[in-house]
Amino acid sequence: MTGLVLIQLGTPDRPTYGGLFPYLRQFLSDPRVIEVPRAIWLPLLYLRILPFRSGASAAKYRRIWDAKTGSPLLHYTVRQTELLQSQFPNNPVRFGMIVGNPPLQNTIKEMVDSGVDKLIALPMFPQYSATSFASATDSLFKALTKVRRVPAVRVVPPYFDHPAYLDALEATIRDDLAKLTWEPEHFVISFHGIPESYVKKGDHYPTHVERTKVELVKRMGWKPGQWTQTYQSRFGRSEWLKPYTDDVLTDLAKKGVKRVYVALPGFTADCLETLDEIGNESREIFEHAGGEHLKSGTCLNDHPKWIEGMARILRDEGHGWL
Numbered sequence: 001m002t003g004l005v006l007i008q009l010g011t012p013d014r015p016t017y018g019g020l021f022p023y024l025r026q027f028l029s030d031p032r033v034i035e036v037p038r039a040i041w042l043p044l045l046y047l048r049i050l051p052f053r054s055g056a057s058a059a060k061y062r063r064i065w066d067a068k069t070g071s072p073l074l075h076y077t078v079r080q081t082e083l084l085q086s087q088f089p090n091n092p093v094r095f096g097m098i099v100g101n102p103p104l105q106n107t108i109k110e111m112v113d114s115g116v117d118k119l120i121a122l123p124m125f126p127q128y129s130a131t132s133f134a135s136a137t138d139s140l141f142k143a144l145t146k147v148r149r150v151p152a153v154r155v156v157p158p159y160f161d162h163p164a165y166l167d168a169l170e171a172t173i174r175d176d177l178a179k180l181t182w183e184p185e186h187f188v189i190s191f192h193g194i195p196e197s198y199v200k201k202g203d204h205y206p207t208h209v210e211r212t213k214v215e216l217v218k219r220m221g222w223k224p225g226q227w228t229q230t231y232q233s234r235f236g237r238s239e240w241l242k243p244y245t246d247d248v249l250t251d252l253a254k255k256g257v258k259r260v261y262v263a264l265p266g267f268t269a270d271c272l273e274t275l276d277e278i279g280n281e282s283r284e285i286f287e288h289a290g291g292e293h294l295k296s297g298t299c300l301n302d303h304p305k306w307i308e309g310m311a312r313i314l315r316d317e318g319h320g321w322l
Contacts (some may be wrong), residue, residue, distance in 0.1 A: 002321045003092045003116035003151075004314055006081060007104060007136040008124045008269070010097035011071040015061035020054040027099045032135040035198065057272075064275040076269040077124075079302040080310065087311040091322065092116060098139045105143040112147045119151040120318050122310065124268045126165055127208035128158040131194055156317045160208040161215055164309035169212075169265055170219045171305040176298050177261065184261040184295070186252055187222055189213055191266040192273060193231030193240040206241060212265050228252075232282070233273050245278070246285050253289035260286060263297045268306070270299045 012023035028034055028045055061071075069075040077095050085093040094111055096104030111119065123136035137155055144150050159165045177184070191209050199206060213229045232245040245262070252260060262282070264274050279296035286294045300306035315322055 001091070001115045002118040002120065002318065003094065003111045003114075004084070004088060004120050004122065004318075005104075005107060005111065005140075006077065006084070006093075006095040006122050006124055007140060008073065008077050008095060008097055009132065009271075010099035010101075011073040011271070012058075012061060013101060014070075015058050015065045017055045017058050020058045020061065021050055023100050024054055024057065025050055030099075030135055032138060033131050035195075035201075060272060060276050063280060064270075064272060072275060073269050073271040076299070076301045080269070080307065083302055083307045084310055084314075087307065088314075088322065096139075096143075098135055104139045105146055108140070108143040109147055112149055112151060117149070117151045118154075118321050120154045120156065120314055120321065122156045122314060125266075126158060126162075126268065127160045127191070127205055127212060127266055128203075129194055129205040130198065130203050132192075133158060154317055154321070156313060158208055159313050160212045162309075162313055162316075164312035166212075166215050166219060168300050168303060168306040168309040169216055169263075172298055172300055172303050173216075173220065173261075173263055175303070176295065180261070180295060182259050182293050185257050185259045186261075187220075187227040188245065188248060188252075188260055188262045189216065189227060189229040190232050190245045190262050190264055190278065191229070192233050193244070195236075196239045196241060199241065209266070216263070216265060232277060246282055249282055249286040249291070249294070250289045253286050253291035256290070258290075258292040260291060260293070261295045261297060264299055267299045269301055274299055 012019040028049065034041055064072055066072065066075065081093055081095045092111060092114060094107050096102055096107030098104060121140050123133050125132040125136065140155070144153070194203065194205055217227060228248050230243050230245040230248045231241040234240045234244060249260065262278050264278065267274050274296060283294040283296070
C-alpha cells in the first residue's frame with residue numbers, strides 16, 4: 001500500500017510562553033536552521049534567546065490565533081490533508097511536523113503500522129533550502145530509523161517551477177486581487193530569507209526563488225517597474241539575502257507609492273510570517289512611511305487549485321505507485 005505524507009515545519013500548541021518555549025527550543029536547535037557551533041549556540045539559546053523570545057513570539061501568535069481553529073498553519077495543513085485524501089481515496093494521506101505536533105516520527109510509525117510499504121513524501125517548501133527542505137528530509141529519514149519495516153520511499157523534489165504549483169499561485173493571487181476595492185500600484189514578491197553565508201556554502205535557494213519569480217511575473221503580466229522581489233524574516237545580526245522586504249516597502253512609500261500587494265510564493269499555508277509579519281508589522285512600517293494600503297497575499301492554503309496542484313505533483317512523482 002502506498003501512503004502519502006505532507007511534511008510541514010510546525011506550529012506551537014498554544015500562543016503562550018509555555019507553548020512557544022519548547023517550540024522555539026526545538027526549532028532553533030536544528031543545525032540546519034542555525035549553522036553555529038553547538039558549544040557557542042546552545043548556551044546563547046538557553047540563557048538569552050529562549051527566555052526573552054518566547055514571550056515576544058507568543059504575543060505575535062496571539063494576534064493570528066483563531067478562537068475556533070487555533071493555529072492557521074495547523075488548520076490549513078489539516079484541510080490540505082483532508083482534501084488531498086479525497087483525491088486519493090485508496091491511499092492513506094497524512095501529515096507530520098518537523099517541529100511540534102503531530103511529530104513526523106509518530107505519523108510515519110502509524111502509517112507503517114497500518115500497512116504502508118511505499119511512501120511518497122511531499123515537503124511543503126517549493127524552493128529548496130537546507131534550512132527547510134533538507135530539514136524536512138532529515139526529519140523523515142530520522143523517523144524511518146525508528147521503525148522495523150522501512151517502506152520504499154520517494155521524496156517529491158522541489159517544485160518551484162512545476163506548472164501545477166504555478167497555476168495555483170496565479171489563481172490564488174488573481175482571486176485576491178479581484179476582491180480588492182483598490183488597485184495596487186506596486187507588487188512585492190516576498191520570500192523567506194536565509195543568511196548570505198548559507199548561499200556561499202552552496203545553498204541554491206536564490207536560484208529557485210529566481211525561477212519562481214520569473215514564471216510568476218510572466219503569468220501575471222507584471223511589467224518592469226511594477227514589481228520588486230524581496231526577502232523577509234531576518235533573524236540575528238548577520239547579513240541575509242537582500243533586498244529586505246521592509247526596506248523596500250519603506251522606500252516605496254517614501255517615493256509616493258500608496259497601494260501595495262505583497263505576494264508570498266514561498267509559503268504553502270498561512271502562518272506567523274505571512275499573517276503577522278507581513279499583514280501587521282510590514283503594513284505598519286509601510287503606513288508609517290507614508291503608504292495607505294498594503295494587502296498581504298493569501299497563501300495557497302486550501303484553494304482548489306492548490307489541492308489539484310498537489311495531486312498533480314504527487315502523481316508525477318508517484319508514477320507506478322499510484
